[in-house]
Amino acid sequence: MIIVMKKSADKEQLAAVEAKISELGYQPHVIYGETRNVIGAVGEERGKEKLQILQSMAGVDNVVPILKPYKLASLEVQQEPSTIEIVPGLTIGGKEFIVGAGPCAVETREQICETAVAVKAAGARMLRGGAFKPRTSPYSFQGMEEEGLKLLAEARELTGLPIVTEVVNPRDVELVARYADVMQVGARNTQNFALLKMLGQLDKPILLKRGMATTIQEFLMSAEYILSEGNRRVILCERGIRTFETATRNTLDLSAIPVLKQQTHLPVVIDPSHGTGHSALVPAMCYAAAAAGADGLLVEVHPCPENATSDGPQSLRPDDFAAMMNKLRRFVDVCERTMAG
Amino acid sequence: MIIVMKKSADKEQLAAVEAKISELGYQPHVIYGETRNVIGAVGEERGKEKLQILQSMAGVDNVVPILKPYKLASLEVQQEPSTIEIVPGLTIGGKEFIVGAGPCAVETREQICETAVAVKAAGARMLRGGAFKPRTSPYSFQGMEEEGLKLLAEARELTGLPIVTEVVNPRDVELVARYADVMQVGARNTQNFALLKMLGQLDKPILLKRGMATTIQEFLMSAEYILSEGNRRVILCERGIRTFETATRNTLDLSAIPVLKQQTHLPVVIDPSHGTGHSALVPAMCYAAAAAGADGLLVEVHPCPENATSDGPQSLRPDDFAAMMNKLRRFVDVCERTMAG
Amino acid sequence: MIIVMKKSADKEQLAAVEAKISELGYQPHVIYGETRNVIGAVGEERGKEKLQILQSMAGVDNVVPILKPYKLASLEVQQEPSTIEIVPGLTIGGKEFIVGAGPCAVETREQICETAVAVKAAGARMLRGGAFKPRTSPYSFQGMEEEGLKLLAEARELTGLPIVTEVVNPRDVELVARYADVMQVGARNTQNFALLKMLGQLDKPILLKRGMATTIQEFLMSAEYILSEGNRRVILCERGIRTFETATRNTLDLSAIPVLKQQTHLPVVIDPSHGTGHSALVPAMCYAAAAAGADGLLVEVHPCPENATSDGPQSLRPDDFAAMMNKLRRFVDVCERTMAG
Amino acid sequence: MIIVMKKSADKEQLAAVEAKISELGYQPHVIYGETRNVIGAVGEERGKEKLQILQSMAGVDNVVPILKPYKLASLEVQQEPSTIEIVPGLTIGGKEFIVGAGPCAVETREQICETAVAVKAAGARMLRGGAFKPRTSPYSFQGMEEEGLKLLAEARELTGLPIVTEVVNPRDVELVARYADVMQVGARNTQNFALLKMLGQLDKPILLKRGMATTIQEFLMSAEYILSEGNRRVILCERGIRTFETATRNTLDLSAIPVLKQQTHLPVVIDPSHGTGHSALVPAMCYAAAAAGADGLLVEVHPCPENATSDGPQSLRPDDFAAMMNKLRRFVDVCERTMAG
Structure with a gap:
């Protein structure tokens, strides 16, 4: 000071x-x-x-203040990038560029299984899908809860894809952890410290989203909450910040990628679906994220966006996702990284 | 649509x-x-x-979209302002302008009791103080927890002032409710819907703070989460939003007062301490809030700000608080409202 | 450093x-x-x-950086508040609280004269009105230009009210200065340094509006451009900053009043019309501005807002303006200041 | 409506x-x-x-409002992307990806000529450099003015690179136009409509930067000011918007690229130097901009950033620029576009 x-x-x-x-x-x-x-x-x-x-x-x-307040997340503590095991045989933060994909919310067995098969075929390595949905309105669909987790597990069974799914209540951590491979913390919970501390005691990777008004320094402090409880498997996810611009749902801060790479050893993934809010903008942001040095992506895919219970406008159709992945692969190549498929 | x-x-x-x-x-x-x-x-x-x-x-x-998505919070459902009973004999939203005051965090018996006596003497009608503190850093003081709640109860015993205190974890709702008269939801939990739903089932007033990046419409939707569970005693609190300006900790949005009054029957209080982050700016914002039509204030007061475990720079000393209250009373008069003391 | x-x-x-x-x-x-x-x-x-x-x-x-970069605007150079002569017999920054009022744009002789008479009767001390209008769209009405300035001069003749009007082009400085008593710099020109330098060479008070994304420090640096050219009559005007909130046109930053009072000796006025964008919100913000310690206001008034060529929705009708002024007077009283009328 | x-x-x-x-x-x-x-x-x-x-x-x-207010800039008027001739033989908006590079400010003949030679060798197709500098502080270096323009012309002579340089005052349009190949409008002048109208009457391409608080719709309205005066050669430049984040100077909004491509036929370039404010972040943002579909870049390069009179911290050294260009070329390849060099 x-x-x-x-x-x-x-x-x-x-x-x-x-x-x-x-x-x-x-x-x-x-x-x-x-x-x-x-x-x-x-x-x-x-x-x-x-x-x-x-x-x-x-x-x-x-x-x-002249110093950064975080420690365990900092490059000063660990200079090598962390490679984090998602499940045996699959790591993030290393040479492979990892794409997770799936619907915003799990809706039916058919919907989640069909999506899982499609995104796997296109090269996704993780299946995302929400069973507990934090919705702005109490009158909106709030998720299928445990039923949704079971359907995710079926889709994993079917495809071998590990599951990323959100937990919103400290009370549900144990339940969600019984099904999930990666526990997701949503943007509204980036500073839900009670939840972060519980996740810090789990032996599972945590995908931590940046809040809508969270600075990068605060974001790293939230990661520090998990790390300081003993869980070193934290994956950071930029998903757009709130600004005055209304053409996009949020403003996707891709400069967060090189900024985070200067400050932390933790892997960084980008969620261009929430970041932009419009499916037509998603592919360009996927390519840009890879080119900027991200370690992976989280992309919303729905077999029929116009029937989605939430976030339809920002979800890609499976064939648009496959086309995106094909072009993405070439940008990932230039970055001297690999991609499945 | x-x-x-x-x-x-x-x-x-x-x-x-x-x-x-x-x-x-x-x-x-x-x-x-x-x-x-x-x-x-x-x-x-x-x-x-x-x-x-x-x-x-x-x-x-x-x-x-052309319509507001909230219902129970809206003036279309109830045109008369809600007057909410805090404890028997004390209501907010009516003719009386209500000031709650106290330290950011409960630290010692002496500190909280001394503050309670001082703020009561100056005209405060509620005692605020945090026992569970959501702190950006895991290495910062996290609050005295139940011990702090007990000290608050002692201060209430001593002064008769009802207690406003924050709950950050759904797990602690029952515990905090055993001590608190008003349950506070902090700015980081405005969209912690799991917490809001539990509070909606309590029979206690809820003081709901606006999040740093929460629009007024989203703020009312968060109130709706509580209301729709059956608890109609929601007090809205504007405490500053996050903008590009760095001269203040947040940008206190006083225009939220008339905007909320146009849209909802719920009472509105202002927290100028978090809103500005600097004690020297607090009195001017207290006067402005009253003049703009707020129903009350929440002000941080600490007997010795330079020894505070948190938020010292934005806490008033008891004598500065008393001076502010004296001048405030005259603005409240112009508004044809009353103030204790 | x-x-x-x-x-x-x-x-x-x-x-x-x-x-x-x-x-x-x-x-x-x-x-x-x-x-x-x-x-x-x-x-x-x-x-x-x-x-x-x-x-x-x-x-x-x-x-x-540890120091503020402005000098002439700072309290370190001059500790006493500046009282600035607008015209002989009328100063701002002293004991009198000064309200300027009038339409966004001058439209007809009738409109400007009728407004001038009405606002004077209600206690306004300056007449505002735009003859050169910076409009977002090239297809919108751009102002009556010199014709508008002449009508303003007629209204001044009629009422004795000095004129505040905007200049948007360095080329027009001389022309506008022939008519105006106070030269206004709009929010889009806060950092139009070429314009500021020219105004720094005038012998007329300048009303400098804060830009939509201008920090308070940058705002004072813009004032410094004028001051450093020799013109010490600068009046600062907060008129709302751009944030994520869409319920209001801008977010009126009333905490800028005490912040500026801590840092500069220059007078501070508030424009709640642009600050909120909705006439129904204007009175509450007028009262709040006075209570927070502003030196005056700039308020849009139009005899028939639904016929206004610009900014109708944020303009008060003359009778609403008069009602506001009556109540405002009582808040100004509490501040131990005076108001005309 | x-x-x-x-x-x-x-x-x-x-x-x-x-x-x-x-x-x-x-x-x-x-x-x-x-x-x-x-x-x-x-x-x-x-x-x-x-x-x-x-x-x-x-x-x-x-x-x-349900409609976009701009016309000439819109895809509804012209569905094919505009290819704009910068100088005979060099167009932007077509197959070639165009990089402009050079120092923030022209300082000496040596500095500008050395930079011009270096950036040309690395594949730049335009030379940027400021002779009129809009600086936040009146006490900062304001540019070499006409002397700087002459040095730019010498550097053009030496290398054949066309010149992009900023004009800040309508009064200087004619002067700058005598030297410049492309007239730049800086972020502080995006809504300086007097300047835009004059530039609309020129027969030269205009590089229009987005303001710090300008929405994409307003940005296109500013372009419309130029187009509607008859000059159809407008190049849009995203250079970062102002947000709450302080890790970067601005938040570079790369999603503006696909948003603009959905709405306008005008070419889009990215300025990652102002967008991030830190040279170490610039290369990642260059790659991302190309991958996201930009038509070109504007990059600050200085032979010795620690001696720069302005913006040193965000300027690349010539060898770092050359390394960036080499990697950039491979991303541009994937986009099926070409690059010089």
């Missing part, structure tokens, strides 16, 4: 701030400037956020 | 959309325009969001 | 950064930390932004 | 709105709903925005 004193601060105020820094367990180092003084606080990094309270002291203009 | 067809849409596409609207249980009414056609879908309002899927059909340019 | 070195930075990199700081005319002061080093650069504040380039050097993690 | 009546609206109010629609030159078509009525207004699309004023009428809940 750097404590910036006001121009008008006097010696007593400076001394009081120095004393407070010492009291909090840090050593104050004053830089005497031409028009004002600043103080560096030297010491143990963890816990430095408590120095923020100096902002309430007389003569203090500003307290400027 | 209004379905806007593309200029290039042909008769077959128009007919297909009409047929789909009928299939979904609505009657299509086509308006034939000079350059393009639009279709209105007439019928039962609840459930109309399913018409969104028409956007996936050939020839459709856009699907435009 | 504080230069934060990477954990991995070696001695050579540290030395190179120190050398570069010296070369740029500052003295480097290193604080040796437990896990990384930071360097303070001491010297003349003006021009310090050039130290940003150190960010390109090997071993540098981050360059953190 | 669709006019949504309130539930509580009575017959007289409905009739009054119908009458007003007719008076404004449109035919009203009422759809009688179960709980409320809506009215479609049929007629000439241009000018329909004037129907917005119906929002001020009694009984009206909302006025919903």
Whole structure:
């Protein structure tokens, strides 16, 4: 932390701030400037956020944090990218570019099985599908719950694809974990710390979505909640942030890919379906995500988008998905990575 | 819903959309325009969001919702403002302007009791204080939990002030409800629908904060989650939204007050402490909130902000709080409302 | 500036950064930390932004500015609030709370004169009205240009109210200045530096609106463009910023009032008409602005909003304006300020 | 436009709105709903925005625009992508992917010539460089003005690369046009309509940057200002929008590429330097832009970023630029486009 004193601060105020820094367990180092003084606080990094309270002291203009508050997620702790085992024989974060695909919500046995077969044939390596749906309106379809999980398990049986599915309630963690291969945390729960802590105690990979108004630093702090409980298998997923633009459902922040790669060893996947909200925009964003260095994608596919119970407008039809995958493969090639199929 | 067809849409596409609207249980009414056609879908309002899927059909340019999706929160259901009983003898939403005050987090018996006595003397009618703290970093103080709830109860005993405190985990609802008079839902949980549904089954008032990236319409939909479970005592709290501006912690959206008053009968309170993040900005925003027609305030007060475990920079000292309340009273007067003290 | 070195930075990199700081005319002061080093650069504040380039050097993690870049607008240069003479006998920034009112655009002699008489009767002290209109669409009405300025002058003749009107093109500065008492810079021109520089050479007050995506610091830098050319009569106007919320046209940032009052001596007025976009929301925001400490208001009033060529939905009718002014007067009273009428 | 009546609206109010629609030159078509009525207004699309004023009428809940307000920029007017001649023998919007590169500001003959030679060797087809610089602070370097234009012309002479350079003041249009091959409008001038109109009368291509808070629809309306004056050579440039995220200077909105391609025939280029603000993030965004279907790039390159007078931190060194171009070429290949070099 750097404590910036006001121009008008006097010696007593400076001394009081120095004393407070010492009291909090840090050593104050004053830089005497031409028009004002600043103080560096030297010491143990963890816990430095408590120095923020100096902002309430007389003569203090500003307290400027200079360090990133996360540890386990940071490249400073682990410089090599993490490769995370999803299921035996399938890892993410390594040479293979991983595509997960499937409907927003599980609706029927037919729907989920048909989709699973189709996306597998096109090269997907994971099946996504929601059984617990967080919906803005209490009057919208809320998901098939355990029945949906069972249908996902059937689709896995049929195709061998591991399942990614969302958990929204700490109470359901155990239930969802009985079926899921990867537990998904949705954008509305990125800072549901009670849920994150429980997931940190599981022995399963967690796919953590970025919240609509979550900065990248906060996103990594949410990952840190899971990591610090002992679960090191966290996959980060950018899915669009909320901005003033209304042409898209959200603004997909693809620059998050290189930013995250500079700061963390965790794998990064992109969800262009929620990111854009319109199926016609999805393929371009899939190609861009691969080119920007993502480790994979999560794409909504529905056999009949106009009958979907949720998110139809952003779901690809199976044949459009297959066409996208074919072109995607060529961009992935340029990145010197591989893709199934 | 209004379905806007593309200029290039042909008769077959128009007919297909009409047929789909009928299939979904609505009657299509086509308006034939000079350059393009639009279709209105007439019928039962609840459930109309399913018409969104028409956007996936050939020839459709856009699907435009024209109605608000919430019901129980709306003025169309109840035109008179709701006055909500907090505890016997204390209501919000009526003639009295209600101020809740207290520290961000409960820290010690002394701290919470001293604050309670001070804020009561200054005219506060509720005591706020967090026992379960959702913190961005897993390494920050997470609250005293049940121990904190007990201290709040002691402070209530001492002063008679009812307690507003946050619940962050559906698992803790019962525990928190044993102590709290008003259950608070924080900004990170505005769309934690599992939590909202449980609170909808309680017989206690709920103070629901707006999320950092929650539109007013979504905010009302979150209230609807509670209302539709049977609990009609919902108090809405604007606490700042996330924007590009960094001079303040959030951007306090005071225009939300008249907007909400146009759309809902639920009471509206303002939290200028989180809204601005700087104690020096809080009094001006308290006055503005009252003048704009809010029903009350939630203000952070700490006996010694520079020792606070969280949010010190935005907490008022007790004497600054008292000074603010004195001036506030005169603005409340102009609004023809009353204030305690 | 504080230069934060990477954990991995070696001695050579540290030395190179120190050398570069010296070369740029500052003295480097290193604080040796437990896990990384930071360097303070001491010297003349003006021009310090050039130290940003150190960010390109090997071993540098981050360059953190600690000072505000504006000077003439700052409280450090002038601690007393500026009171600015609009015309002889009328000042803003002092004890009187000043309301300017009038239509978005001048349309006819009747319209502008009728409005001028009505707003004066209700207590307005300035007449606003646009003759040059920056419109999003080239196909929308672009203003009456000089003809409109002449009508404004007639309305001034009739009522004695000084005129506030917008200039959008550096080429028109001289023309507009022949008619206007206060030159307005609209939100789309807040960073039109060519225009600001020209206005800095005028001997007339400038009403500078904040841009839709302009931070408060950038807003003050734009004021600095005018001030640094010699014109010290700058009035700042907050008129809403662009956020994700769509219930209002913009999000009116009333916390900008106390923030600006902490940082600058310049007067601050609020435009709740553009800030909200809906006339029904305007009165509440007028009261809130006064309570928050603004020095005045700019309000759109039109004799017949449903016939307005622009911004009808946000314009008050004269009788609604008069009612608002009556109630406003009582809030202004509490602020210990005066109002005409 | 669709006019949504309130539930509580009575017959007289409905009739009054119908009458007003007719008076404004449109035919009203009422759809009688179960709980409320809506009215479609049929007629000439241009000018329909004037129907917005119906929002001020009694009984009206909302006025919903259903059409895009731009014409000449739209795909409905021209379905084939525009290929725009930059100089004889060089077009953009066709099969060739065009990279423009160069320093933020022209500083010396050596700097601009060295850069021009280097970027040409790496495959750039245009030289960018600013002679008139819009800077946030009046105390920052404002550009070399005409001297800079002359140096750009020398660099063109030396390399044959056409020049892209910014004009910020309508007064300077003629001067800049004497030197520039492509006139650039910066992000702060996207809605400087006076400037746009003048550029619409030139016979030169215009590179129009999107403003920091400009929606895609407004961006196309700004293009429309140029097109409607007769100049059909407009190149759109996305350069990042302002959001809450601070890890990047702006948030580069790559989804704008497919959105624009759905709505307009104009070519689209991406500026990842301003979009991200950090040179280390630029290459990933270049690859992503190409993969997403952009027609070209504008990239900042400086021979010695740590000596740059502006934007050093986001400028690539020539060798990093060359390395980026080599990898970029392979992504462009996959897009079935060509690149020079």
